[in-house]
Amino acid sequence: MSPLAPTSEQELLIRARLLAGQSLGELAAQASRTVPQDLKRDKGWVGQLIEWHLGASAGSKPVPDFEHLGIELKTIPISHQGTPLESTFVCVAPLIGLHGLQWQQSHICHKLKKVLWVPVEGERDIPLAERCIGNPLLWTPSEIEEQQLRHDWEELMDLIVLGHIEQITARYGEVLQLRPKGMNGQALTDAYGPNGSRIRTRPRGFYLKKHFTQALLNAYFQTN
DNA sequence: GCGTGATCATGA
DNA sequence: TCATGATCACGC
Numbered sequence: 001m002s003p004l005a006p007t008s009e010q011e012l013l014i015r016a017r018l019l020a021g022q023s024l025g026e027l028a029a030q031a032s033r034t035v036p037q038d039l040k041r042d043k044g045w046v047g048q049l050i051e052w053h054l055g056a057s058a059g060s061k062p063v064p065d066f067e068h069l070g071i072e073l074k075t076i077p078i079s080h081q082g083t084p085l086e087s088t089f090v091c092v093a094p095l096i097g098l099h100g101l102q103w104q105q106s107h108i109c110h111k112l113k114k115v116l117w118v119p120v121e122g123e124r125d126i127p128l129a130e131r132c133i134g135n136p137l138l139w140t141p142s143e144i145e146e147q148q149l150r151h152d153w154e155e156l157m158d159l160i161v162l163g164h165i166e167q168i169t170a171r172y173g174e175v176l177q178l179r180p181k182g183m184n185g186q187a188l189t190d191a192y193g194p195n196g197s198r199i200r201t202r203p204r205g206f207y208l209k210k211h212f213t214q215a216l217l218n219a220y221f222q223t224n
Numbered sequence: 225g226c227g228t229g230a231t232c233a234t235g236a
Numbered sequence: 237t238c239a240t241g242a243t244c245a246c247g248c
């Protein structure tokens with residue numbers, strides 16, 4: 001028996017707040033799931049457990065978790081100091097068929113319009129079952145944050161369109177970075193190469209850098 | 225292979 | 237020590 005999907009933004013927020021303070025062990029029991037020893041082979045386990053509790057529409061469709069509410073759910077691993085332990089994956093990056101693609105029409109822009117962040121203790125010295133959920137926050141990019149995201153996105157997409165994807169490293173971008181996102185280094189997909197050629201390359205994903213998510217968490221908890 | 229959920233683990 | 241590049245699982 002899985003929870004129903006929330007019918008409003010307010011209901012979603014209320015339900016997310018009820019998770020705060022609970023441990024992953026407690027939440028797993030309520031969902032009749034077993035807690036893995038570690039996340040080495042279950043990297044998405046925490047995210048999927050929280051999705052279940054909040055009634056997110058499961059599946060691997062490229063749409064927001066709560067499509068009817070236009071809200072994306074992101075769990076974020078937090079250190080003992082309350083800072084993000086990892087960058088945040090947003091979505092895969094399109095590498096071909098990019099003619100005329102603008103920020104406002106991009107998949108990443110839509111996904112980041114409204115995000116429900118759920119902090120979860122993530123230090124490896126805390127047994128998985130004992131890690132607790134933190135207070136959630138519903139975030140919409142400020143004008144400045146959206147400008148930062150759009151600027152990085154445009155720079156990265158320009159390089160991709162010009163066939164320079166192999167020159168892009170995770171160091172590009174102030175707040176948004178492009179990194180491999182695949183089963184392993186052998187996974188390949190099509191991309192633009194030099195001089196209008198077509199090449200095979202590793203699939204890439206857009207990730208939010210730690211300092212960006214840290215800043216938005218700080219801004220929220222500083223005023224709430 | 226793609227897109228979802230992410231964290232792992234090694235080189236700098 | 238820590239971010240980059242690599243990797244793991246699942247549904248289809």
